[in-house]
Amino acid sequence: MSSNNESSGSRRTFLKGGAAVAAGLALAPGVRLLGVARAKPDDEAVTSAVRWGLLIDTTKCADCEVCVEACHTENGIEDQGNPATTPQWIRKLMARDKSTGHVVTLPMMCQHCEHPPCVDVCPTGASFRRADGIVLVDRHICIGCRYCMMACPYKARSFEHEKVTGQAPHAPRGKGTVEACTLCVHRVDKDQQPACVEACNASGHGAMVFGDLKDPNSAISNELTRHGGTQIRADLGLNTGVRYRGL
Amino acid sequence: MAKTRIKYLSIEGLPKGYLLLLGVLGLLALVGLLAAHHMETEGHIVTGMNNQIVWGLPHVFAVFLIVAASGALNVASISSVFKRSLYKPLARLSGIVAIALLVGGLMVLVLDLGRPDRLLVTISHVNPKSIFTWNILLYSGFIGIVAVYLWMMMERKMNPYSRPVGIAAFLWRLILTTGTGSIFGFLVARQGYDAAIYAPMFIIMSFAYGLAIFMLVLMAAYNLTGRPLGDKVVTRLTNLLAVFIASALFFVAVYHLTNLYATEHHGWEAFVLLGKNGGGVYAAVFWLVQILLGSLLPMAMIFSGVALRSRKLVALTALLVIIGGFGQMYVTIIGGQSYPLVLFPGAEVTSSFHDGVAGEYAPSLWEFLLGLGGFSLALAIIAFAVKILPFLPESLEDAVVDPHHTD
Numbered sequence: 001m002s003s004n005n006e007s008s009g010s011r012r013t014f015l016k017g018g019a020a021v022a023a024g025l026a027l028a029p030g031v032r033l034l035g036v037a038r039a040k041p042d043d044e045a046v047t048s049a050v051r052w053g054l055l056i057d058t059t060k061c062a063d064c065e066v067c068v069e070a071c072h073t074e075n076g077i078e079d080q081g082n083p084a085t086t087p088q089w090i091r092k093l094m095a096r097d098k099s100t101g102h103v104v105t106l107p108m109m110c111q112h113c114e115h116p117p118c119v120d121v122c123p124t125g126a127s128f129r130r131a132d133g134i135v136l137v138d139r140h141i142c143i144g145c146r147y148c149m150m151a152c153p154y155k156a157r158s159f160e161h162e163k164v165t166g167q168a169p170h171a172p173r174g175k176g177t178v179e180a181c182t183l184c185v186h187r188v189d190k191d192q193q194p195a196c197v198e199a200c201n202a203s204g205h206g207a208m209v210f211g212d213l214k215d216p217n218s219a220i221s222n223e224l225t226r227h228g229g230t231q232i233r234a235d236l237g238l239n240t241g242v243r244y245r246g247l
Numbered sequence: 248m249a250k251t252r253i254k255y256l257s258i259e260g261l262p263k264g265y266l267l268l269l270g271v272l273g274l275l276a277l278v279g280l281l282a283a284h285h286m287e288t289e290g291h292i293v294t295g296m297n298n299q300i301v302w303g304l305p306h307v308f309a310v311f312l313i314v315a316a317s318g319a320l321n322v323a324s325i326s327s328v329f330k331r332s333l334y335k336p337l338a339r340l341s342g343i344v345a346i347a348l349l350v351g352g353l354m355v356l357v358l359d360l361g362r363p364d365r366l367l368v369t370i371s372h373v374n375p376k377s378i379f380t381w382n383i384l385l386y387s388g389f390i391g392i393v394a395v396y397l398w399m400m401m402e403r404k405m406n407p408y409s410r411p412v413g414i415a416a417f418l419w420r421l422i423l424t425t426g427t428g429s430i431f432g433f434l435v436a437r438q439g440y441d442a443a444i445y446a447p448m449f450i451i452m453s454f455a456y457g458l459a460i461f462m463l464v465l466m467a468a469y470n471l472t473g474r475p476l477g478d479k480v481v482t483r484l485t486n487l488l489a490v491f492i493a494s495a496l497f498f499v500a501v502y503h504l505t506n507l508y509a510t511e512h513h514g515w516e517a518f519v520l521l522g523k524n525g526g527g528v529y530a531a532v533f534w535l536v537q538i539l540l541g542s543l544l545p546m547a548m549i550f551s552g553v554a555l556r557s558r559k560l561v562a563l564t565a566l567l568v569i570i571g572g573f574g575q576m577y578v579t580i581i582g583g584q585s586y587p588l589v590l591f592p593g594a595e596v597t598s599s600f601h602d603g604v605a606g607e608y609a610p611s612l613w614e615f616l617l618g619l620g621g622f623s624l625a626l627a628i629i630a631f632a633v634k635i636l637p638f639l640p641e642s643l644e645d646a647v648v649d650p651h652h653t654d
Contacts, residue, residue, distance in 0.1 A: 119374075232591070
């Protein structure tokens, strides 16, 4: 993690501690109140005090698609009948090592880079990174040039090739623009977990941990400190918000 | 030899076939617009593009035309910047061909956007780090600066300024093609791109493509108007074309040799040079169209003297270079995207999203019509401009041009 995270750690530890005490007073012991220090009104700007991230444990990732189905249900993405053009915000990927034969399966989606190439190349700034690390597309100013799709190392983005039906109100999409995983920003802003994480946990696999990478006491930070985590294409130096274990 | 003042004339009356030419070109441009309208109404689903190949045939046309546009200005630059007097009578035509090709290319590029109606957003919302943003400035600036350059050349009172403006235009065009090459050069994640050599390689390719189009336009214009075009000009331009083709080949060789030295790029090279893992189309286009038809054959024709035996052979040589240029753009743009992203080096990757396999692409008629429409618009602009304004010298006979004189 960056030095920025470390420097802000002590203050946040204090705040979190205070919040935990308050929560402990109000709730029965053992009840975990997620994100109590994160709650923010809708009219308050997002800050860089947090950086949202995901840790995916590939050793727990089963040969299932619950994360994909949950994402596409949550965000209103329908199968348009053409696998080459139907958008996929998240996909299951299988990688088999050619020399050892070792197989891993994992979900792949926008990696929410700290230095996203899609944001660099976007001429209008439609591709942007929120202060809390979530990379998004502003569908109102996307001109559909698709340069971000050329630049993304993870093939995380989809172009809307045809008229969109079944849109979810919180995930507006439109023909002729580019879209990708939003880390379920609409849920995160309400202190909820992304749909994929929730579904993975509900299915009993528990392969995905969501949380604040800048909070040293968050579950994701603890896991990363204890077991480490790998960035895909770490050689590009993008400092992804999505990390993997077991690769 | 005494220096003869060059007399430029617009085209008087209507030469035989002129209206038909303009009509056909205009019709093709209109068909291109209708194709773009269809693409916008129905969405890119009516094209062959998909989430693997996000830039298709329209980009092949657009980037070719834009690169050729900057190259077409070279003839004027050789006159103004490098003071070669033989090229001076050709400078005006060079300028208008450059502008026209750029406008044609931009038409294709803009109409292939997912939301062309939002083009003005690129002015209200600007990301200065995007190479596309630089290119918007470079392309519009190019049209402006070349227009001023033409004015300096065509208005006698302004003639003394044509050299400084010509130098500015030359530098601008070098930066412009650097920007176009860097669209690909700066793409860090893709095996076929991510190489600084794209910028100079595109510049040298632009010399060849732009000159080839310029030569065809020049010969067609003089043929159509019945004005004399001497061998000196044609021979000089043809020989220059061979030098440009050879230079472009050198850059192509260095690009591939550099990749072949680095093991991490062997997959891409096997794909594009040998057609492995689904790269068959691109390897075939690379060797047969870009290298054989577009480079080796025209070079052999020129160096052996065959090309200069007749004007038709000169035209064929230039045409081959243009076909080779389209082949090169196809391999670069489509092939570069088709090769799968490497997420896990040393692993076989599969998914429902075409990971680990070559992206498939079959261009649709609509894309082709849009591309052809842009090309036709460019040619229509040239045909119209030389008709109404004095772009073409009355004569380019050997006695009129003086290849040895520098001033």
